[in-house]
Amino acid sequence: MASAIKIDGLTKKYIDVWQKQEVVAVNSLNLEVAEGEIFGFLGRNGAGKTTTIKMLLGLIFPTSGDATILGQPMGDNNVKQSLAYLPEETYFYDSMTGWDLIDFYGQLFKIPQPERSRRVQQCLEKVRLQPDAWKRAVRGYSKGMRQRIGIAQALINDPKLLFLDEPTSGLDPIAHAELRDIVASLKDEGKTVFLSSHQLADVELICSRIAIIHKGKLLTTGTIKELVEGERTEIVAQGSALQNGVFAKLQSVSSTATKEGDNRVRLISSSVEEINAIIDLVRGAQGQVISMVPQKRTLEDVFVETVRREDGDI
Amino acid sequence: MIPIAIAQQTVREAMRRRVMWIFLISGLFLIAMGPVFGFLSPKDSQTVLRSLGLAAILLAGLFITIVTCIYLIPSEIERRTIYTVLSKPVQRFQFVLGKFLGGFATVFINIFAMGLVFLVLIYSQEHRLPTDMFLGVVMTFFQMLLLAALSIFFSTFSTPVVNFFLSFGIFMVGNLSSVTDSLITNSNPLVSNAGRIVHYLLPNFGNFNIQNSIIHPTIEIKNPQVFMMQNIIYAVVYSLVLLTLAVLIFDRREV
Numbered sequence: 425m426a427s428a429i430k431i432d433g434l435t436k437k438y439i440d441v442w443q444k445q446e447v448v449a450v451n452s453l454n455l456e457v458a459e460g461e462i463f464g465f466l467g468r469n470g471a472g473k474t475t476t477i478k479m480l481l482g483l484i485f486p487t488s489g490d491a492t493i494l495g496q497p498m499g500d501n502n503v504k505q506s507l508a509y510l511p512e513e514t515y516f517y518d519s520m521t522g523w524d525l526i527d528f529y530g531q532l533f534k535i536p537q538p539e540r541s542r543r544v545q546q547c548l549e550k551v552r553l554q555p556d557a558w559k560r561a562v563r564g565y566s567k568g569m570r571q572r573i574g575i576a577q578a579l580i581n582d583p584k585l586l587f588l589d590e591p592t593s594g595l596d597p598i599a600h601a602e603l604r605d606i607v608a609s610l611k612d613e614g615k616t617v618f619l620s621s622h623q624l625a626d627v628e629l630i631c632s633r634i635a636i637i638h639k640g641k642l643l644t645t646g647t648i649k650e651l652v653e654g655e656r657t658e659i660v661a662q663g664s665a666l667q668n669g670v671f672a673k674l675q676s677v678s679s680t681a682t683k684e685g686d687n688r689v690r691l692i693s694s695s696v697e698e699i700n701a702i703i704d705l706v707r708g709a710q711g712q713v714i715s716m717v718p719q720k721r722t723l724e725d726v727f728v729e730t731v732r733r734e735d736g737d738i
Numbered sequence: 739m740i741p742i743a744i745a746q747q748t749v750r751e752a753m754r755r756r757v758m759w760i761f762l763i764s765g766l767f768l769i770a771m772g773p774v775f776g777f778l779s780p781k782d783s784q785t786v787l788r789s790l791g792l793a794a795i796l797l798a799g800l801f802i803t804i805v806t807c808i809y810l811i812p813s814e815i816e817r818r819t820i821y822t823v824l825s826k827p828v829q830r831f832q833f834v835l836g837k838f839l840g841g842f843a844t845v846f847i848n849i850f851a852m853g854l855v856f857l858v859l860i861y862s863q864e865h866r867l868p869t870d871m872f873l874g875v876v877m878t879f880f881q882m883l884l885l886a887a888l889s890i891f892f893s894t895f896s897t898p899v900v901n902f903f904l905s906f907g908i909f910m911v912g913n914l915s916s917v918t919d920s921l922i923t924n925s926n927p928l929v930s931n932a933g934r935i936v937h938y939l940l941p942n943f944g945n946f947n948i949q950n951s952i953i954h955p956t957i958e959i960k961n962p963q964v965f966m967m968q969n970i971i972y973a974v975v976y977s978l979v980l981l982t983l984a985v986l987i988f989d990r991r992e993v
Contacts (some may be wrong), residue, residue, distance in 0.1 A: 481825045482991040501827050515817045517747060519754050531743035532826040577822060587825075702817035 427492070428585050428616040429457040434489035436475050436640075449475040451640040452489065457633075459584075462608070462617040464631035466624070466727055472640040473620040474512060477587050483510055494585060505533065507580035512589040512620075514570060518563035522553060525562055526576050540584045545645075547576040552602060560667065563694075568599035575606060592623050604630065607615050628652075628723040643730050651726045654718040659691045659702055660684075663711020670709040677701045691717070716738045740828055741836035748840020749847075752806050758848070762804070765798025765852045772859060786888070787863065789949055791856040792874045796881075797945075798852060800909065803845045803882045807889035808901040810837040820993050832984040834890065838981060842886045849879050873962055874948045880947035880973040885909055887977035888941065889983040893989065911936065912943035941976050945969055 427443075437451040448474040457463045467473045478484045481490055483500025488607050516525055524686035526547055530540040551572040557565065562573060571591060578586055591607060592600050593622055606631040610617050627634060628648055637647040644651065666674070666689045674681045680692040693699045700718070706713055752758065772790045776783030780921060809836070814820040823833060850993070853875035860868040892901040918940075922934025946969055951959050959965050 480822075483821060484826055485990075501829055504825065504827040507825065511818060511821040513818070514822070515819050516822070517751060517752060517819060520747070528743060528747055529822065532740055532823065532828055581826075600911065609817065681833055 425458040425460065426495070427456050428459045428461075429455065429491065429493055429618060431476075431480075432489055433489045434476065434479060434491055434496055435473070436479060436484070437487045448640050449478070450486075450637075453637070453640075453642050455635055455642065455645065457616060457618060458526070459582075460611065460617050461612055461632045462611050462619060462630050463636065464634035464654055465618060465620045466622075466634055467620075467626065471637045473637060474589060475640075475706040476618060476637070477509070477589060477618070480501070481507070481587065481734035497518045504518040505581065508561065508581065508583035508586040510574045510578045510586070510588045510591055512593070514574040516562050516573065518560055521559050521561055522548065522565070522569075522573050522576075523558045526580055527574060529577045530580045535581070543580055543582075547572075547579045550579060551576045551606060558616050560614040568595050568603075571595060571599070571603060573601065583615065585618065586610065587620075587622045589736055590622065592621065592626060600626075600694040624723045624727060635724070636727060638731050639735050644726075648723060652721045652723060656721060657693045658715075658717045659693055659699065660688055661691075661702070661706040661711050661716045662686060662688045662714050663706060665708065665709040666711045670705055670711075673705050674702060676706065688714070740832045741806055741839055741942070744823070744833060744836025745839035748837055750793055750845050752810075752844040754849075755805070757805055758844070761798045762848050762851065765794045765802075766774060766855055766920070768794035768798075769856045769859060770965050772991060773858075775861065780910065784804070787860065788868075788871060788874075789861050791859070792878070794824075795849060795852045795856060795878050796876060799845065799849050799878055799882045802848045803841075803885045804889055804902060804905050804909075806844050807838075807841045807886045808893055808898045808905065810841050810890065812898050812901075812952055813891040817991050824993060830989045831967045834981065834985050837875065838887065838890045839982075841890065842883060845882050845886055846879065849875065849882060853879075857877070866943045870951075871964070873966060877946040877948055877969060881943055884941050884943065884973045884975060884977055884980075887980040887984075891980040891987075893903075894988040909943055913941045913947070915944040924991050926937070942972070944970065951993075 431453050434450055434453040435448070437736060438447045438449060439445075440447055452475060453472075465473050465476070479486050480493060480498045481504075485499075491498040493500070493503050494506055517528070522530065523544060526544045530544060533571065535543060548555075553576065555571060556567060562570065565573065575588075575591060578588070588607065592603050595603065604623075604626050607617060607619065611630075619627065619631060629647060630698045633645065633647050634651065636643045663670075664687050667683050667687055671681065671683065671689065674691060675690060677698055678691045678693050680690075682690050684690055693702060693704060703713055769791045772794075773783075775790055776786045779786055815825070816838075820833075824830070825841060840956040856875065857868060857871060860871055885905065889901060889905045892904050896904065915937065918933050918937040922930055924930045924933060948959065
C-alpha cells in the first residue's frame, strides 16, 4: 500500500538564547504511515507530537530531515487541498456562527456555491452538531460542540489525510464516544488519520498501528496486535520457603515478584526461559505452582513500559 | 478569493472590538462639537469647524488604525486560529494580504463614517460642497493606508506593544518632516546623515496634512489635483513596499 506520510530523519532543534542551550524537540524521526490506516501517534506532553505535525503541515520548519505527504513534499500548498488539521485546544473566530465558520473554511478551499453550502450542511450533520446551534455564535458553544465544529472544519474539503491532535480530550463520556466513532468511521471512507492522543483506550480501539515518541525520539512502532501481544504469564506459587531465601532468587528472575498471604508469591514472567527458571526455583524449594495464567497487555502497559524503559526506570 | 475571505472575516472581528467604537464615537463627538467651538470664536468659526473636524478624523483614524492593525497577525498566532487557516491551501502572502485588506477596510469604514458626518456638517453650515475638505478627508484616508501597512509590517515580527510604540513613534516623526529636513543641513555630518536617513527612509506622513492651509490662508496648495495624485501614488507605492517586506518576513516565520 502507498505511503500517506513518509518521514525521513526529521529533526527540530530550538536554541534557548538565554540559557544558551539547544533543545531537541524532534530527533531524527523516521516514520511511515500507509494510506487508509488510522495511525496513533503517542507520547507524553512535550514529547514532540505537535511539533512533528506542525512541521508536516509547514507551520514550522525542520532543522534537518525531510518528509513527503501523499507523495508531495511537506508544506506544499497543493497537497494541502487533500489535508485536514484539527489542532489541540481548538480556538475559532468565536463571533462567527457555526455555519459561517465552516463556510469560511470552505472559501479557503475555493469551493464554489452552492456546493459549499451543501458541504457545510453535510459536515455539520456528520459531526452531529444540533441544527439549532448552526446559526449561533461559536463563543456560546460547549467544549464538545467546539470539538465537533473542529472536526467539521477538518472535513469540509473531503480530505484524504487528517491530522487530529487530541480530538476527544476533555469531553463528557457521551460526546467522547460519539467523536471517537466519527474518527473511526473515517477509515471506512478510505481516509488516512494521523491521530495524536493520550486516550490510549481509544487508540487501542480504533488505530491499526501506532508509534511511541518520547523526548523527540521514536521509541517503537508497530501494529497494536504486535505490541500488546507478549508472552506474559502470571504465576502464583506457594511454599513455606518461597518468602525467605528463595524470594531474592525469584526476584532476580522476575522483578515483579511480590509476597502475598499463605506463603504465596506472585510473579509476571515475560519469556519461556523465565517461566522455566521460576518453576525450577519453586520446585527446588519444595513449593508448588498454583496457577499460570497467560496475560494480554493493554496499550497503556506497552506505553508505560516503553517510556519507563527509555527513562531507565525499569 | 482567499484574501477577500480572510479580509471579510478580519473586518467582522475588528468591528466587534469595543475600543474601536470608543475612538469612532469620540471622533464623531469632536466633529459634532465643531459648530459649538465655532460659535465661541465667531470670527474664525469656519476655520475652527474645519480644522477641528479634520483633526478629529485624523486622531480617531490614527488610533483606530493602530489598535486594529497591531493585533491582526499576533492575535491569530496567540489564539492559534492561524493553525486552521495556514494548514489549508492558503499561501502566507494571501494571509498577510487578507489581513491588511481587512484591517484597511475597517479603517476605511470608520474614516468614511466620520468624513461623511464632517462634510454634511460643513455643507449644512456653508450650503456648498466643501471640495477642499473632501481633499482633506481623502488625504487622511491615504495617510492611514500607509500607517496600516506600516503596522502590518511590524506585526509580522514584533509584539503588539512594541508595534504600538514603533507605529505611533514613526507616525509622529513622519509628521515632522520640516524638522528632519532641517537636520540635513546641520553642519555636523553625523547629525546631517542621520537626518537624511530619517527624512528619506521613514514615511513622510506630514505630506498628507492640509490643516496648515486652512489655519494659515497664506499657505496655499497650488494644484490640488497634482498634490492629491502625488500623495496617493506615494502612499500606495510605500505601502506596497512595506507589504512586500511583511510577506518576506512572515514567509520565514514559524507559527
